[in-house]
Every structure is written in structure tokens, then in C-alpha cells.
Amino acid sequence: MGSDNTQGETKSLNAITPITVTHPERVDIDALRLFREPAWVLRLTIEGDRSYTRIKIVRAAPLSHPDQYISFLDAKDEEICMIDSMDQVDEPARALIREELDRRYLTALIRHVTSIRNEFGTSYWDVETNRGQREFVVQNVAENAQWLGDHRLLIVDVDGNRFEIADLTALDKRSQAAVEQVL
Amino acid sequence: MTLSAFIEDVPSGIAGKVRASAGSEEQVLIQVATDMAGRASFGKRFLVVTDQRLLVLDSATDDVDIPLTQIERVRSDALIGGGCLEVELRDGAPVRVYYSNSLTPKFAEVAEGIGLLIQGEDPNLPLELDRTHCAQCSRLLPEKGGICPGCIRKRDTLKRLLSYMTPYKARALLLVGLTLVTALIELVPPYIAKHIIDDVLTENGDLGLLYLYVGLLFGLAVIRWIGNVVRRWLNTWVGFRAMADLRADLFRSMQFLPLRFYDKRKVGSLISRMNNDSDQVEGYLIFDAPFVLSNATMIVGILALLFYMNWQLTLYVLLPVPPILIGSSLIWNRLQGYWRRWSARWARLSTHLNESIGGIRVVKAFAQETREGERFDRRNHALRDVSVSAERSWLVFFMVTNFFMSFGAFFVWYFGGVQILDGQLKLGELMAFISYLWMLYQPLKWFGDFYSFMVRAFAGAERIFEVIDARSEPFEDPRATPIPHIRGHVHFRGAAFGYDPGKIVLRDIDLEVQPGEMIGLVGRSGVGKSTLINLITRFYDTSRGSVEIDGIDIQSLRLEDLRSQIGLVAQQSFLFNGTIAENIAYGKSNASFEEILRAARAANAHEFIIGKNDGYDMVVGEQGNKLSGGEKQRIAIARAILHDPKILILDEATSSLDTLTEKKIQEAITRLVAGRTTFAIAHRLSTLRSADRLVVLEAGKIAEVGTHEELMAREGIFYQLVQTQQATSAVMATEH
Ligand SMILES: Nc1ncnc2c1ncn2[C@@H]1O[C@H](COP(=O)(O)OP(=O)(O)OP(=O)(O)O)[C@@H](O)[C@H]1O
Ligand SMILES: [Mg+2]
Numbered sequence: 056m057g058s059d060n061t062q063g064e065t066k067s068l069n070a071i072t073p074i075t076v077t078h079p080e081r082v083d084i085d086a087l088r089l090f091r092e093p094a095w096v097l098r099l100t101i102e103g104d105r106s107y108t109r110i111k112i113v114r115a116a117p118l119s120h121p122d123q124y125i126s127f128l129d130a131k132d133e134e135i136c137m138i139d140s141m142d143q144v145d146e147p148a149r150a151l152i153r154e155e156l157d158r159r160y161l162t163a164l165i166r167h168v169t170s171i172r173n174e175f176g177t178s179y180w181d182v183e184t185n186r187g188q189r190e191f192v193v194q195n196v197a198e199n200a201q202w203l204g205d206h207r208l209l210i211v212d213v214d215g216n217r218f219e220i221a222d223l224t225a226l227d228k229r230s231q232a233a234v235e236q237v238l
Numbered sequence: 239m240t241l242s243a244f245i246e247d248v249p250s251g252i253a254g255k256v257r258a259s260a261g262s263e264e265q266v267l268i269q270v271a272t273d274m275a276g277r278a279s280f281g282k283r284f285l286v287v288t289d290q291r292l293l294v295l296d297s298a299t300d301d302v303d304i305p306l307t308q309i310e311r312v313r314s315d316a317l318i319g320g321g322c323l324e325v326e327l328r329d330g331a332p333v334r335v336y337y338s339n340s341l342t343p344k345f346a347e348v349a350e351g352i353g354l355l356i357q358g359e360d361p362n363l364p365l366e367l368d369r370t371h372c373a374q375c376s377r378l379l380p381e382k383g384g385i386c387p388g389c390i391r392k393r394d395t396l397k398r399l400l401s402y403m404t405p406y407k408a409r410a411l412l413l414v415g416l417t418l419v420t421a422l423i424e425l426v427p428p429y430i431a432k433h434i435i436d437d438v439l440t441e442n443g444d445l446g447l448l449y450l451y452v453g454l455l456f457g458l459a460v461i462r463w464i465g466n467v468v469r470r471w472l473n474t475w476v477g478f479r480a481m482a483d484l485r486a487d488l489f490r491s492m493q494f495l496p497l498r499f500y501d502k503r504k505v506g507s508l509i510s511r512m513n514n515d516s517d518q519v520e521g522y523l524i525f526d527a528p529f530v531l532s533n534a535t536m537i538v539g540i541l542a543l544l545f546y547m548n549w550q551l552t553l554y555v556l557l558p559v560p561p562i563l564i565g566s567s568l569i570w571n572r573l574q575g576y577w578r579r580w581s582a583r584w585a586r587l588s589t590h591l592n593e594s595i596g597g598i599r600v601v602k603a604f605a606q607e608t609r610e611g612e613r614f615d616r617r618n619h620a621l622r623d624v625s626v627s628a629e630r631s632w633l634v635f636f637m638v639t640n641f642f643m644s645f646g647a648f649f650v651w652y653f654g655g656v657q658i659l660d661g662q663l664k665l666g667e668l669m670a671f672i673s674y675l676w677m678l679y680q681p682l683k684w685f686g687d688f689y690s691f692m693v694r695a696f697a698g699a700e701r702i703f704e705v706i707d708a709r710s711e712p713f714e715d716p717r718a719t720p721i722p723h724i725r726g727h728v729h730f731r732g733a734a735f736g737y738d739p740g741k742i743v744l745r746d747i748d749l750e751v752q753p754g755e756m757i758g759l760v761g762r763s764g765v766g767k768s769t770l771i772n773l774i775t776r777f778y779d780t781s782r783g784s785v786e787i788d789g790i791d792i793q794s795l796r797l798e799d800l801r802s803q804i805g806l807v808a809q810q811s812f813l814f815n816g817t818i819a820e821n822i823a824y825g826k827s828n829a830s831f832e833e834i835l836r837a838a839r840a841a842n843a844h845e846f847i848i849g850k851n852d853g854y855d856m857v858v859g860e861q862g863n864k865l866s867g868g869e870k871q872r873i874a875i876a877r878a879i880l881h882d883p884k885i886l887i888l889d890e891a892t893s894s895l896d897t898l899t900e901k902k903i904q905e906a907i908t909r910l911v912a913g914r915t916t917f918a919i920a921h922r923l924s925t926l927r928s929a930d931r932l933v934v935l936e937a938g939k940i941a942e943v944g945t946h947e948e949l950m951a952r953e954g955i956f957y958q959l960v961q962t963q964q965a966t967s968a969v970m971a972t973e974h
Pocket of ligand 2: 767768769809889
């Protein structure tokens with residue numbers, strides 16, 4: 056019903072073709088212009104077509120592909136377009152994207168674990184992160200810690216704040232021991 | 239006009255700054271702290287709003303001071319892991335205050351409050367937000383406004399477990415008494431043996447005395463035997479009952495927990511609490527706990543006797559104890575960690591099991607049996623590994639301890655032997671001493687074992703109590719207004735709601751529904767239609783505004799009265815594993831068979847039911863798996879009809895039915911809904927033909943309200959929806 060077979064592209068039927076989905080608003084990446092005007096309003100213009108203010112930049116897969124598949128949303132949260140990789144845009148735009156993503160994703164990277172107390176199934180963490188020192192509570196660590204790789208760990212605290220350990224083996228020995236004690 | 243204020247304490251430096259910027263006649267209305275210094279780092283910053291200006295202050299110097307008249311708009315923007323309060327100005331860069339997710343609810347309120355304030359209205363902020371820290375020990379709370387696990391569980395898990403014995407107090411006390419007595423009786427035989435060796439088995443021994451001693455031994459053995467039989471019997475009797483009570487408590491709590499609780503947990507891990515954790519506790523209560531008492535008595539008794547008999551020798555016996563104690567405390571933490579991990583891995587395994595068996599159809603449809611097997615293996619191996627590690631640590635510790643303990647026996651033989659040769663000690667005394675020594679090792683060794691059982695059982699008990707202590711839905715609230723007969727007037731007043739704070743799904747919902755009116759809810763998938771009706775059933779509470787039924791806020795209505803008069807046919811029809819008749823009568827267990835028949839007929843289910851071999855007695859399988867989607871839906875409708883609700887909710891109730899069957903049910907429903915307030919959700923717009931009014935939701939708000947004709951005449955969103963549906967069915971028709 057909602058499929059695209061009205062688009063009259065006939066294909067030979069003798070070979071099984073993989074299903075291809077073309078975004079209805081496929082945008083020519085070269086026509087994209089991302090800029091601030093005035094300095095506090097982020098705008099996205101598709102050259103010769105349309106322009107958006109108040110856009111949102113989100114990652115399609117923030118955990119598995121943080122630097123790829125970057126999506127631009129309009130004020131109604133509908134997708135304007137997506138770029139598959141940062142390399143598709145020029146350096147000033149890349150810097151803007153980085154800045155916006157940095158602003159949107161408040162995940163803190165844990166650099167050092169000062170202490171983890173475990174009481175009654177709830178653990179109390181005291182850590183140093185790239186955003187500074189922080190204490191947080193995780194209920195049921197086993198359920199709220201997610202391995203993203205062999206040594207990469209995402210921890211979600213009771214309030215939904217996110218903390219990431221990019222590489223557990225790269226932490227100092229004491230931090231590692233503390234984390235391993237609760238996992 | 240005095241405005242309501244929302245003030246948090248701030249450091250004196252900040253308070254000074256506020257006084258410096260704001261004149262003394264200005265009233266401070268909002269004063270809150272954020273936990274992020276800028277967008278990049280944690281730290282403290284303060285947002286202060288007076289009736290004149292907005293200040294953003296921190297300990298540094300780059301403070302913000304803006305007159306309220308300059309503010310265009312204030313909004314809270316949800317970010318990932320936090321949020322940002324954005325104050326847009328008439329001109330110039332907006333002011334942004336970042337906060338972590340911990341403060342999202344507060345800042346959502348604050349943003350709303352400032353918004354009202356710049357329109358010259360009362361900011362109307364709640365005077366108190368849910369507490370995030372425990373009032374007693376200032377520990378961070380695992381749940382906002384919840385109970386502090388530290389404070390509640392300091393009341394000792396053991397004590398709490400024992401409290402489950404109180405209903406069986408008489409027998410429990412008898413059990414304790416018997417345990418003490420049998421333990422003490424155990425201590426007597428070696429003492430008699432000593433007398434036999436030293437007093438009877440001598441050159442001029444007395445045979446009469448031997449009769450007496452042997453008789454005594456025999457008598458004690460009989461008493462001990464009887465005592466033990468009775469004790470075990472009592473123990474099982476009390477233990478299993480206490481355990482059943484605990485399980486019942488756990489199950490009750492799970493039933494009464496709000497849906498929010500289940501949003502956050504995995505079903506498998508909850509089930510594992512029921513299975514594993516309660517198994518651990520059961521084993522402990524029934525098999526281990528009684529031994530604690532008897533063994534403790536034995537140890538104390540034996541030590542007392544040993545000291546009494548020969549204190550120097552006793553000191554030698556106790557020589558290995560200090561190193562063992564040090565060793566235990568070293569290994570304690572490690573073992574505890576292992577057991578915790580063990581529990582967690584069990585929960586994970588159980589979650590996976592639950593999922594892959596529950597979703598077996600999907601697994602098979604995608605031929606993923608092997609991969610599921612591999613996933614299971616990974617979890618299973620993880621569990622195996624931690625079990626092995628734990629057991630290994632334990633074993634090493636146990637072996638080393640045992641070895642050291644047996645040193646005591648060497649000491650006793652040596653020093654005791656020397657004392658006998660010196661004539662300071664009699665043979666009987668030494669024999670008794672050695673018997674006691676072995677008797678002492680037995681419970682000590684056992685205590686070691688017991689230790690690990692206890693840790694496991696307590697970890698299990700804690701996890702069970704965690705669920706029992708979680709805040710349940712307010713079913714028992716004595717202040718709630720009873721409402722035995724709902725008329726069916728439903729009124730949304732500025733209701734807003736989001737599943738996660740800061741991520742609003744519905745906002746500004748104002749809708750008044752008259753008793754008996756039928757409302758059709760329309761809107762795109764994910765717009766919040768099901769959410770809207772979740773607010774009527776009070777599965778979730780509004781975060782702003784209210785829902786009133788017959789003029790009373792549903793938050794103050796008796797929950798049981800409310801739910802028992804709402805009939806819900808949910809989007810996913812769920813049936814219980816039972817007969818069709820049982821399922822239809824689920825909401826009214828005392829329904830007569832005639833009533834069930836009538837409901838089934840009304841739902842157009844009767845015909846297909848009697849077509850089944852077992853008719854109404856057919857067992858539908860788990861989740862109703864043996865029925866087709868449309869059949870399940872019709873049974874769910876019959877269930878709601880039999881419930882005879884005052885408010886009927888049909889969430890895509892007929893979506894799996896062909897148009898002909900649907901039409902028949904429509905007629906039945908039209909008959910049924912007469913006099914009942916009805917909310918019907920449907921994507922197939924023809925389903926809603928009989929609705930009195932249609933409500934179109936768009937972007938979380940009510941976009942259009944009116945009768946079918948009115949909305950068509952308006953040529954708005956609804957009109958377009960109808961057009962598209964007609965166009966698609968036309969395309970379908972011509973293609974064939
Ligand atoms: N338990 C939940 N926790 C978090 N978010 C939820 C939950 N249930 C629904 N949502 C989200 O809330 C929004 C509204 O969902 P809702 O179920 O009300 O949609 P709907 O209008 O009934 O859609 P449909 O027509 O597909 O049934 C969706 O974005 C959904 O992802
Ligand atoms: Mg729905």
C-alpha cells in the first residue's frame with residue numbers, strides 16, 4: 056500500500072534484485088550548505104531548493120557508528136537528509152556538525168574510577184570523566200550496563216545519564232578492578 | 239499579586255550576587271541549581287528568576303542578567319543524557335542552561351514556569367519536587383521519591399526474613415527450644431565417656447556404675463533421636479510456609495507494581511527472582527538457618543567445656559583460629575562479588591530463555607535456531623565460568639582452612655600426651671577433650687560452608703525485597719474517593735504526558751466527553767493515541783494538567799472502582815492460557831454461562847467458537863497462540879463486553895478482521911456502546927463511522943475535533959486522511 060511501485064522504474068525480473076529504498080527527498084550532498092546566521096542560529100540550505108532554520112543534527116547509530124550516518128532533522132523532527140560519513144562535507148561544516156553533536160550527546164567518558172560501593176543491589180559510583188568529577192547511582196548494574204564491544208562499556212544511571220568506558224583495559228588497574236568487581 | 243515561588247538553597251556567594259543584581263523590591267520567584275557548568279562539563283550553575291529579570295550565575299564572572307521583557311520564548315530541549323533550557327531573546331544570542339538527566343523533570347517545570355511568568359501569569363511551580371536524596375542518610379535514591387534501600391534494608395535482611403515466621407510463632411519458638419536442647423544434649427556423651435574411662439575402667443571399677451552410665455547414654459540417644467525427628471518436622475512445616483508467604487508477597491507486589499516499573503525491567507530477570515532467588519532463600523530457611531542455631535550453641539557449649547576442663551590445652555586448639563578469621567575476611571568480598579555476578583548472569587540467561595521461547599515463532603520464521611543456540615551458549619558459558627570461579631575460590635579457602643584447623647589436633651595430642659606422662663592429666667580427660675575437639679570442627683567447618691550459602695541466600699532475599707519494597711500503585715489509598723457508579727463524563731484539562739521526563743508525547747490536551755458519547759481517535763502511528771487512553775485507565779499519571787471523570791480528578795479516585803468500570807480492548811490482544819470461556823469471563827469470574835454466550839454473540843465470536851472441537855472449553859494456549867489474530871481480538875472484545883464497563887476503550891479492536899466481520903461487530907458495538915462513553919482508535923477510518931465526534935491528534939496535540947461531516951467540510955488533516963485512504967483503496971480496486 057505504502058510502497059513505491061507507483062514510481063515507474065521497470066526492472067528485469069529474471070534476476071533477484073535486492074530491495075532498494077530510495078529516500079523520496081534524496082538530497083544532493085554537494086548542494087548542502089550548513090552555516091550559522093546569525094551566530095546562534097544553525098541553518099541548513101539545499102542550494103537552489105529550500106532552507107531550514109532550527110535544525111537538529113542526530114546520529115543514526117550513536118553507539119555503533121558515532122561518526123557515520125549523521126541525520127539532519129527539521130523543527131518537526133522529520134528527516135531532511137542524511138550523510139553517510141563526515142567526509143562528505145567540507146571542513147567548516149564538519150566542525151559545525153561536531154559541535155552540534157557534542158552539544159546533543161552528553162555522554163561522559165569515564166577516565167578513572169575513584170570508588171564503587173555496592174549495597175543492596177544498587178551501586179554508587181564516584182568517577183572522573185572528561186566532563187569532570189561525578190557521582191551517580193546505578194540500580195542493578197548487570198541490567199544497566201551494556202557491553203558495546205569486548206572492552207567498551209556503556210552505563211546508564213538511574214536518571215538516564217550515560218557514562219561510557221571506551222576501553223576498560225586502558226583504565227588504570229585500580230579502576231579496572233573496581234569495575235570488574237561489580238560486573 | 240503575590241506569586242508562588244520555587245526556591246532552592248544556594249551558596250552565600252551566589253545569594254550575594256542575586257542581591258547585588260536584583261533590587262530589594264524584586265521578588266525572587268525561581269532559584270534553582272543545575273549540575274552542568276557549561277555544555278561540556280559537570281559543575282554548579284544557578285538560574286535565578288525574579289519578577290523583573292533572569293540571572294544565570296556561577297562562581298566565575300561570566301554571569302547573565304536579562305530583563306524579563308527581553309525574553310521571547312523559553313523551552314526545554316531534550317538532549318541525549320540531559321537537556322538544555324533555552325531562553326530565546328528578542329535579539330541576541332539565546333541563553334542556554336545545560337543540565338543532566340537527573341534534573342530534567344525540574345527544568346521542564348522551570349521552563350514552563352518562566353514561560354508563564356513572561357506572559358504575566360503565576361509560574362505555578364510545584365512547591366516540592368520528588369526527592370532525589372534520602373532524607374535520613376542523604377544517599378542518592380535509586381528512584382525519585384522512592385525508598386532508600388540503605389535505610390530500609392538496614393533493618394536487616396535476616397530480621398525481615400525471620401518476620402515471615404511470626405504467623406507461626408508458637409511452632410517457631412518450639413523449634414528454637416528443641417534445637418537448643420538437642421544441641422546441648424549432644425555435649426553430654428563425651429563427658430560420660432570420660433567418667434567411664436577414668437572412674438569405671440580402672441583396676442577396682444564398679445560394674446553398677448557402668449550400667450548407670452551406659453543406661454544414661456542410651457536414654458540420651460533416644461531423647462536426641464526424638465528431638466531431632468520433631469525438630470526436622472517442625473522445621474519443614476514452618477520453613478515451607480514462611481517461604482510460600484514470601485513468594486506470595488513477591489507475586490502480589492509484582493501484580494500491583496505500576497507499568498512504569500515494567501517499562502524498565504526485563505520480564506526474564508523478574509521471573510528469575512521468583513525462581514532462583516526464592517530457591518536460594520528457601521534452601522537457606524529450611525536447610526541452613528536451623529543449623530545456625532544448633533551449631534552456634536554447640537560451639538559455645540564446647541568451648542566453655544573445653545576451657546573448664548583444661549584451659550591451656552584449649553588455647554592450643556584455638557591457635558589456628560586467628561589466621562582463619564583473617565583469611566575469611568580477605569576472601570569474603572571476593573566471594574560476594576562472585577555470587578552477585580552469578581545472580582546477574584542467571585538473570586540474563588533467564589531473560590534470554592524467556593525471549594527465545596516466547597518468540598519461538600519469530601525465531602523459526604527467520605531460521606535463527608542455531609544463532610539463538612549460540613547466544614544461549616555464550617550466556618550459559620558465562621554463568622558456568624562464574625560458578626566455577628566462585629566454587630574454586632571457595633574450595634581453596636575451605637581446604638586451607640581445614641588443613642590449619644587439623645593442626646589443633648596435633649597440638650592436643652602432643653601437649654596432652656606430655657601432660658598425661660607428667661601425671662597432670664587423666665586419659666579419660668584427654669579422650670573427652672579430643673572428642674570435643676572433633677565435635678567443634680564439625681560445626682566450624684559447616685559454618686564455612688554455610689557462610690557461602692548465607693551470602694547467596696541473602697543476596698536473593700535482598701533482590702526479592704527490592705521488588706516488594708518498590709512503590710506499588712495506590713490501590714489502598716484510604717483518602718481516595720470511592721466511585722461505585724461512574725456516569726462516564728471524561729474531561730481532559732490541559733493534560734500533558736511523556737514516558738520519559740523531558741520527552742513529551744502529549745501536551746495541552748483539552749477535551750470534554752459527555753456520558754455516552756463515542757469518540758473516535760485518529761492520527762498517525764506513534765502520535766500518542768494509545769498513550770491518551772493509558773491516561774484514562776491511569777496506567778500512567780499525567781505530568782501536567784489532569785484527567786477528570788464525573789468531575790473528579792482520577793488521581794483521587796479509588797483505582798479499583800475506576801478500573802473495574804473501564805473495559806479495555808488493547809491493541810495487542812492478550813489471552814491467558816485457559817479455556818475460551820475462562821478468558822471471556824476474566825473480568826467477571828462469577829459470570830454465568832448465559833452471560834458468556836451473550837458476550838460472545840455480541841462480539842461475533844460465537845460462530846467461530848462453536849466451530850472448534852471443544853467449543854467454549856477449548857484451551858487457547860499460551861497468550862492465545864492457538865487462535866488467529868482476528869479470533870483473539872473478538873474474544874478480547876467479548877471479554878470487555880462481559881465486563882459491562884461504563885467506559886469502553888477499543889484500541890484498534892477490529893484491525894485484524896476482514897471488513898465483513900468488522901461490519902458485523904460494528905453493529906454489535908453500536909448496540910453495546912449505547913449509554914457508554916466509548917473511545918475507539920482505528921486506522922481504518924470507516925470503523926469510526928458511528929463515532930459522535932472524531933478527535934485528530936497531530937504532533938502530540940489535538941489538531942481537529944468534530945463530527946465526520948464537520949471535519950470533512952473543514953478539509954483539514956482528517957479530510958486528507960480520508961482522501962488518501964479512498965485513493966489507496968481505489969488503486970487496489972483498479973489493479974485487480
Ligand atoms: N512504554 C513506553 N515507554 C517509552 N515510550 C513509549 C512507550 N509506549 C509508547 N511510547 C512512545 O510514545 C509515543 C506514542 O505511542 P502510542 O503507543 O501512544 O502511539 P499510537 O498513537 O497508539 O500509535 P499506533 O497507531 O502505532 O498504535 C511513541 O513515540 C512511542 O514510541
Ligand atoms: Mg497504539
